[in-house]
Amino acid sequence: MTIKLYNTATRSKKIFRPLHPPEVKFYVCGPTVYDYIHIGNARVFIVCDLIRRYLEYRGYRVKMVQNYTDIDDKMIRRAGEENISVSELAEHYIAAYRQDAEALKIRPPDYSPRATGYIPQIISLIGKLLAKGLAYPGGGDIYFDTSRFPPYGKLSSQDREELMAGARVEPGEKKKNPLDFALWKEEKPGEPAWESPWGRGRPGWHIECSAMSMHLLGDTLDIHAGGTDLIFPHHENEVAQSEGATGKPFSRYWIHIGYLNLDHQKMSKSLGNVLTVRHLLKRHNPYDLRFFMLSAHYRSPVNFSEMLLEQARRGRLRLQELVDNLGHALQTASTAMGKDKKSPVSSGLLDGARERFVAAMDDDFNTAGAVAVLFELAREVNLYLKQEYPYQREIVEDVLRFYREVNDVLDIIDFNSSLEMDQEIRRAIAAREEARKKGDWAVADRIREELLDRGILLEDTPHGVRWKRK
RNA sequence: GGCGACAUAGCCAAGUGGUAAGGCAGAGGACUGCAAAUCCUUUACCCCCGGUUCGAAUCCGGGUGUCGCCUCCA
Numbered sequence: 001m002t003i004k005l006y007n008t009a010t011r012s013k014k015i016f017r018p019l020h021p022p023e024v025k026f027y028v029c030g031p032t033v034y035d036y037i038h039i040g041n042a043r044v045f046i047v048c049d050l051i052r053r054y055l056e057y058r059g060y061r062v063k064m065v066q067n068y069t070d071i072d073d074k075m076i077r078r079a080g081e082e083n084i085s086v087s088e089l090a091e092h093y094i095a096a097y098r099q100d101a102e103a104l105k106i107r108p109p110d111y112s113p114r115a116t117g118y119i120p121q122i123i124s125l126i127g128k129l130l131a132k133g134l135a136y137p138g139g140g141d142i143y144f145d146t147s148r149f150p151p152y153g154k155l156s157s158q159d160r161e162e163l164m165a166g167a168r169v170e171p172g173e174k175k176k177n178p179l180d181f182a183l184w185k186e187e188k189p190g191e192p193a194w195e196s197p198w199g200r201g202r203p204g205w206h207i208e209c210s211a212m213s214m215h216l217l218g219d220t221l222d223i224h225a226g227g228t229d230l231i232f233p234h235h236e237n238e239v240a241q242s243e244g245a246t247g248k249p250f251s252r253y254w255i256h257i258g259y260l261n262l263d264h265q266k267m268s269k270s271l272g273n274v275l276t277v278r279h280l281l282k283r284h285n286p287y288d289l290r291f292f293m294l295s296a297h298y299r300s301p302v303n304f305s306e307m308l309l310e311q312a313r314r315g316r317l318r319l320q321e322l323v324d325n326l327g328h329a330l331q332t333a334s335t336a337m338g339k340d341k342k343s344p345v346s347s348g349l350l351d352g353a354r355e356r357f358v359a360a361m362d363d364d365f366n367t368a369g370a371v372a373v374l375f376e377l378a379r380e381v382n383l384y385l386k387q388e389y390p391y392q393r394e395i396v397e398d399v400l401r402f403y404r405e406v407n408d409v410l411d412i413i414d415f416n417s418s419l420e421m422d423q424e425i426r427r428a429i430a431a432r433e434e435a436r437k438k439g440d441w442a443v444a445d446r447i448r449e450e451l452l453d454r455g456i457l458l459e460d461t462p463h464g465v466r467w468k469r470k
Numbered sequence: 471g472g473c474g475a476c477a478u479a480g481c482c483a484a485g486u487g488g489u490a491a492g493g494c495a496g497a498g499g500a501c502u503g504c505a506a507a508u509c510c511u512u513u514a515c516c517c518c519c520g521g522u523u524c525g526a527a528u529c530c531g532g533g534u535g536u537c538g539c540c541u542c543c544a
Contacts, residue, residue, distance in 0.1 A: 011474085029544080037544085044544050073542060153473095156539075162472045163540065181542085205542045227544030228475090234542075258475085259538065268543075295493075296483065300476075301537065308494095311482060315493045321507065360484085368484050372492035382508055386501085441503055448505080459506050466507085 003058060003362045006299060008231060008254040009155050013364055018222040019252060024055055024062045025217040027251070028109070029209060029226035029234070032069040033093035034078040036276040037100055039289075039304060040260040040267055044227050046290060047257045047298045047365075049106045051225070053409045054361050065216050066109040068094055071116050072205050076191055086192050090114070100277045104286050105411045111216050115208035119194045122203045122211040125245055126183045126196075134244040138174030140186025140199050146179040149240045155254065156232035181237050183207050206237035210250075214242060224251035231256055258301045275304070284309065291316040291412045294367040316412060319403075322378045323413050326400050328466050329385055333393035345384045345395050350402045353377040357406055367410070374406065389463060417469070425456060429465055432458070 003016040018024045028048045031037055037045075045066075052062050069075070070090035079089040094114075101108070115122075126142055129135040134148050146152045146160070153160050163179055175181075182204035187193035193200040203211075213221055219242070226235065235254065242250040259266070267274045280289065292312035296302045353373055360369030381399050385391070407413045428447055435443040448458050451467070459466045 031544080032542090041544050069542095156473075158473055158540070229539065229543060232473090232539060257544075259544075261537085264536090266538085266543085292482095300483090303482090308482065311494045314495090315482085318493080325507075366484070368482095368493095369491075372484065375492055379509080386508055436503080439503075445504075457506070460502070460504095461507075462501090 003055070004364055005253060005255065006364050008256050009251075011157070016253065018060070019220055022060045023222075024060045025220075025222045026052060026055075026062050026064045027209070027213040027217060027221050027224045028064070028066040029224075029230055030066040030068050030112070031093075031097055032072060032074055033090050033097060034074045035093065036096055036278050038267055039262075039275045039277060039280060040227075042100070042104060042277050042289070043260045043293050043298075043302070044225075044257045045101060045106050046104060046293050048225050048255075050294065050298075050367070050409065051223075051255070051365060052109075053107070053411075054365060057409050058358075058362075062110075063217060064109040065111045065113065065213060067209060067212050068097070068112060068114045069205070069208065070094070070114045071192060071202055071208075080190075087116070090116075096278070100281075103281055104277065105290060113212045113216065115203060115212070116192075118208060118212050118215065119203065121215045122207050123184075123194075123196050125207060125211045125214075125241065128245045129183065129241065132244065134240075135183055136176065137198060138176070140201060141174055141182050142184040142198060143175050143180040144183055144237065144240060144244070145176065146181075146240065147177055149244050151243070152179070152240050153236065155236050155239050158232060158236075181206060181233065183241070206234055207241055209234075210238050210242040210245075214246070219246040219248045219250075221251040223253045223255055225255040225257065228256040228258055256299070258297075258299050261301060261303050263305050264303055285313070287320070287412050287414055288313040288316055290410070291371075294410060294412065295371060297368060298365060319374055319378060319413050320417065322381060323400070323403055323415065324417060324468060325385055325466075326381070326396055326403075328461075329391045329396050329463075330393065330400070332463055333391040333396050335393045345381055345399060347398065349377070349380060350398060354402065354405075361409070370406070370410070371412075374403070377402075425451065425467065429458070429467065433465065436460075 004013050005016050006013045026048075028045075030045075031041060048066070052064050055062050068090070071086060075086050075089060079086045082089065098108075126135060129144065130137075130142065133145075135142050135144050137143075153163060160179070164177075184196060184198065184207075185201050185204060187200040187202070191202065193202055213224070224235070224238075231254075239250050261267070262273050262275060265271060265273060277289075288309060292304075292309050293302075295312055295315070353376070356373045357370050360366040360373060363369070384395070403413065404415060407415065428451055432444045432447040435441075435447070451458060455469055456467050457469070459468070
């Protein structure tokens with residue numbers, strides 16, 4: 001097993017070696033549940049799910065944790081605007097996230113902790129940092145003292161001095177140093193608060209991830225992932241808190257997923273160009289969205305537009321067609337013994353494709369390369385379907401099995417797209433066949449048109465009529 | 471200002487030393503009653519200028535351009 005992955009911490013691609021193979025401890029920074037997730041969020045979650053699936057495909061046992069941030073400034077502000085409690089807001093958007101994720105074929109993680117469910121662990125972690133002199137009280141808040149943690153800035157390759165120069169100092173700050181960040185915030189009127197040894201209050205943003213990941217996965221994770229914008233300060237701060245408290249490496253690998261822009265612009269509330277998954281799924285197929293995401297490398301920034309999605313849709317259709325056609329071929333395939341040695345589809349061809357698929361994916365999850373392999377194989381298989389008849393059941397099944405196998409990882413093809421043959425449609429098709437036999441093209445074409453209007457597309461193959469949803 | 475990423479055909483996109491995968495769109499052809507699907511053929515001065523090398527899209531230096539982070543944005 002030689003998967004290579006790019007580690008943000010070392011800025012290089014290295015062979016992946018988890019601490020205790022075959023187990024992989026994988027933590028993903030999940031959504032702040034103050035709104036519906038947008039297409040950019042979706043990219044992160046789709047990619048992380050893909051990484052998990054691929055690691056499992058390669059024999060690892062992945063223990064995956066993805067949190068919900070259900071208490072922070074944005075949550076409080078939003079709840080205030082909607083005039084509901086923070087926990088009501090959280091419940092609503094957690095449920096919404098689950099629906100969206102399921103629609104996008106994102107498998108649920110093994111654990112989905114909420115920050116508010118880990119207050120005791122957070123308090124104990126802060127206590128440890130205070131005891132070690134890495135944190136200090138400022139007013140009723142508790143801050144992490146970045147000056148006491150020399151490696152600060154290592155993950156994001158930032159120099160402390162430079163960071164200091166660029167840092168903004170708010171008036172009325174209770175920090176000693178502009179880079180210090182809040183571990184615990186003193187209670188403010190009307191805001192949720194919990195008891196702690198240093199008064200009522202709530203956790204800062206960064207501490208929750210450290211507390212939850214270490215509690216569920218242990219002091220050292222194998223992989224920690226999130227969007228690139230989390231590198232600094234969020235992940236830098238997590239490293240400081242966690243390694244400061246335990247003295248052990250926090251995560252062996254850091255994976256950061258590139259940004260998704262909308263018409264070359266960052267999505268933002270102020271520009272009013274936020275595209276939610278919910279909105280997109282009304283008009284688009286989830287497989288098309290997934291295929292779009294996976295057609296570029298996860299680290300490169302990608303642009304999103306209706307036109308690009310349409311382009312992706314047509315490409316994906318090629319693979320979908322292939323699988324549909326194979327399903328159709330299976331209906332007439334013979335069970336003749338022994339494979340035709342001269343067949344363009346030999347088991348060697350499939351093994352070769354699998355090898356190249358794995359090689360691409362092993363190389364830092366090169367999904368674009370992996371998909372290309374599927375296209376190349378598709379051409380060979382189409383050639384077989386075109387030239388060899390009757391089809392041999394064993395060959396058709398082998399190919400289908402292969403696509404099913406890789407699709408367990410990528411999930412870009414719908415294997416349940418064939419539908420029940422409706423009585424009425426069956427009759428219309430039979431009537432059309434009758435007309436065609438008589439050479440009555442006008443009637444045949446009219447029936448085809450009528451079915452097309454109803455979304456049924458007919459294809460006259462040399463081996464019988466096929467129909468599918470348009 | 472600091473840190474970092476990226477620049478490959480009309481479009482999307484792989485490719486880290488040996489004269490450029492794959493997809494979309496386009497053109498031509500085959501198949502078809504016509505379609506659809508499919509197959510075949512076809513489309514690249516790899517941003518610019520230097521350097522290293524027998525040889526560079528790929529390494530090094532410089533430039534230009536786009537973008538991200540440094541503001542609790544995925």
